Amino acid sequence: MEISATGEGDYTTWCNLLVSSGDTSISTAGFDTNRQLTAAQAAAARNTGFTHIGRYVVGASKYITSQEFAGLRTAGFKLFPIHQRFNNSATVMTRANGLVHGREALDRARVFGLPHDTTMFFAVDFDAQDPEISGPVMDYFRGVNDALAWAIERELKVGIYGTRNVCQRVIDAGLASAAFVAGMSTGYSGNMGFRMPDQWHYNQIVELPIDLAGTSIPIDKDVVSSRAASVDLTHILPPPVEREGAATDTGFDAVFEWVCRAEIECERALSEASSPLQPLQVFVGDVPSIIAHSLRLPTYWGGLMWPIYTPRNPTSSFQALAEAACLQAIDGMAPAKPVTSRDVEHFAATFLGYHTWGLPSAVDSYGVGDLGGWALDLLQAWGNYKRASSSGDVYDWMVDNIGVSDASGFGYADVAADADAYLIAWDRFNTGFKPFSESMRQVYQSGPSSRISEFYQLRFGGDTENVATAFKRLITGPGVLDPIPLSEYALRRAAGLEDGDPMPTEQEAELCGRALAQKLETLGT
Incomplete structure (x- = not known):
């Protein structure tokens, strides 16, 4: 869990042993949100002490726009990109959807200029049980991996967002290499009695509102592992913005x-x-x-x-x-x-x-x-x-x-x-x-x-x-x-x-x- 050594059996220590979220009052270096942030909000978040941000690459009203990309880059954030289109039940976890989502991830990674071997996290946003993990979830991640294998110029690595159990199972199957653990879902069976995956990169511990530049923004606080994969946006040449009047949802050229x-x-x-x-x-x-x-x-x-x-x-x-x-x-x-x-x-x-x-x-x-x-x-x-x-x-x-x-x-x-x-x-x-x-x-x-x-x-x-x-x-x-x-x-x-x-x-x-x-x-x- 990478808890700071104190030599004492304090609240933070035993809380992390008992519940998947651990001590939710601790400061974290990371957060994720489904809100499109302004430059002022990005700067405010960085000034609060956050260094890592999880943002969505697709999804109506939650994908990264040109203005947000510029704001996050100027603020000096490290990005861990998330791909999610619902993925909130076993019925949508199919190989066909995995292929589509993998293709979308390749496209967005190419637009953003994400470097070779960037980890993209794909979601399992429900309490998947063993039959669902062995069947639909594995099928979905096989589709994602098959799609990402199409890339020739720049490859992506597969990360998984979900409970401890589903993350470990998918990683053990060789279908993902990094876990973004949904630790705040303490009532999910997949977080009960299962140890933290060895390859955990982020642990999502609590949802709360935070004031950013005068606006209340809902965020999830994320504990950042020392092994966490991320992209330093200050090292990325941003995608060009649309300057000549073409219709574009993202604001990119x-x-x-x-x-x-x-x-x-x-x-x-x-x-x-x-x-x-x-x-x-x-x-x-x-x-x-x-x-x-x-x-x-x-x-x-x-x-x-x-x-x-x-x-x-x-x-x-x-x-x-x-x-x-x-x-x-x-x-x-x-x-x-x-x-x-x-x-x-x-x-x-x-x-x-x-x-x-x-x-x-x-x-x-x-x-x-x-x-x-x-x-x-x-x-x-x-x-x-x-x-x-x-x-x-x-x-x-x-x-x-x-x-x-x-x-x-x-x-x-x-x-x-x-x-x-x-x-x-x-x-x-x-x-x-x-x-x-x-x-x-x-x-x-x-x-x-x-x-x-x-x-x-x-x-x-x-x-x-x-x-x-x-x-x-x-x-x-x-x-x-x-x-x-x-x-x-x-x-x-x-x-x-x-x-x-x-x-x-x-x-x-x-x-x-x-x-x-x-x-x-x-x-x-």
């Missing part, structure tokens, strides 16, 4: 959350389709490009350019099976694409250009990867300028329309998509190839204007001359299409240039580049 779910679905599909003779899990490194491919469909896949410029060419039958399994899993998601105002199809196509061809080597030059992003968009704006029959200066027209008018072919959504795609590709090339969501977590910490500014700095050194020179070299220099079997005709068609539309001259290309630089500076503030 909608595109980011969707990508996290897609990654889990792909890992599930690869794991389920794998066998000793068909090891598809080794292709988990393909998942970012597979997700991007699914997002760019159908707009950026048909026609002459895209299948040649960013092809899907599996090098083996196994790789082809892996991609097909992932795409089928993503197609089964609801929604099948993120619900957002951002142009995710454009973003995905641009990312695949850099993913396939790499980043340019110099800030004042071009790379083949640029063709799927800002370069093609600027060429399309050029074509629209010519068709507008404008007698005005090309620079003025570009400044007036880029990032403003969708009719320019280079509206704000296009600029933002190009910026995000480059930044995420840059993060992957420069910090290691990791899950797609982890690069998004890094890049989406800032808002769209800041991301456009960062793109301007990273890609062009924040210099007008570099943008102008890069586009001028792309248009007039030799060899831009040499690495790929793509004709100038196909490129012109992809840019929307009609047969009578001329390519820009060297001077016109320079003016187009200068105008783009001006707009990147303006939109990035």
Whole structure:
């Protein structure tokens, strides 16, 4: 029980020997609650002396939101995550529900950025008797374990919340490794006559209200074991928050959350389709490009350019099976694409250009990867300028329309998509190839204007001359299409240039580049 040694048979000592809750008057380092806490309430709880908090990752009105995550992190809490959807009777303890709950836990852990081998506690919130433990409860935890085994990039450990008896039984069966004991349920038979599980991490001893920043919040006090598994939130880069108006219950970025779910679905599909003779899990490194491919469909896949410029060419039958399994899993998601105002199809196509061809080597030059992003968009704006029959200066027209008018072919959504795609590709090339969501977590910490500014700095050194020179070299220099079997005709068609539309001259290309630089500076503030 980890009671402080006093050399006396005091109340705390004999109380812990008699009842599962022990001495409920002692101070505890931990508590759990089903309330969503504000930043002020989190700070107040930490100032009270609590260091560990148990919070729910799912469940209406009790799951962790973006504001709460930020508040808990700022306050310096250590989190022990809890998954519970009722689980209050044997009838709901099924393998099928265990599979669903395990999948949900993987998704939430990916969103929160919980590290490898984090312990997630799954609840048995009733006084399970031996037949129920041997049957439904074990079935449920087999389902949880089977679901968690799908994870390839980051694994979770299984913890169990329940009476002493059910915790020990499930741990002895190898279906959990840590116990969160419901010690305050002193009347439960599973807490009577059973010793504390050896692998107890938390003991829930009493429910009571506590004043946090002027509001009465119901909490359960939890004794924290010296072996307790937890996540120090100060070491976690938080999930990006939604900044662009998409509907989101949690407050986290909608595109980011969707990508996290897609990654889990792909890992599930690869794991389920794998066998000793068909090891598809080794292709988990393909998942970012597979997700991007699914997002760019159908707009950026048909026609002459895209299948040649960013092809899907599996090098083996196994790789082809892996991609097909992932795409089928993503197609089964609801929604099948993120619900957002951002142009995710454009973003995905641009990312695949850099993913396939790499980043340019110099800030004042071009790379083949640029063709799927800002370069093609600027060429399309050029074509629209010519068709507008404008007698005005090309620079003025570009400044007036880029990032403003969708009719320019280079509206704000296009600029933002190009910026995000480059930044995420840059993060992957420069910090290691990791899950797609982890690069998004890094890049989406800032808002769209800041991301456009960062793109301007990273890609062009924040210099007008570099943008102008890069586009001028792309248009007039030799060899831009040499690495790929793509004709100038196909490129012109992809840019929307009609047969009578001329390519820009060297001077016109320079003016187009200068105008783009001006707009990147303006939109990035």
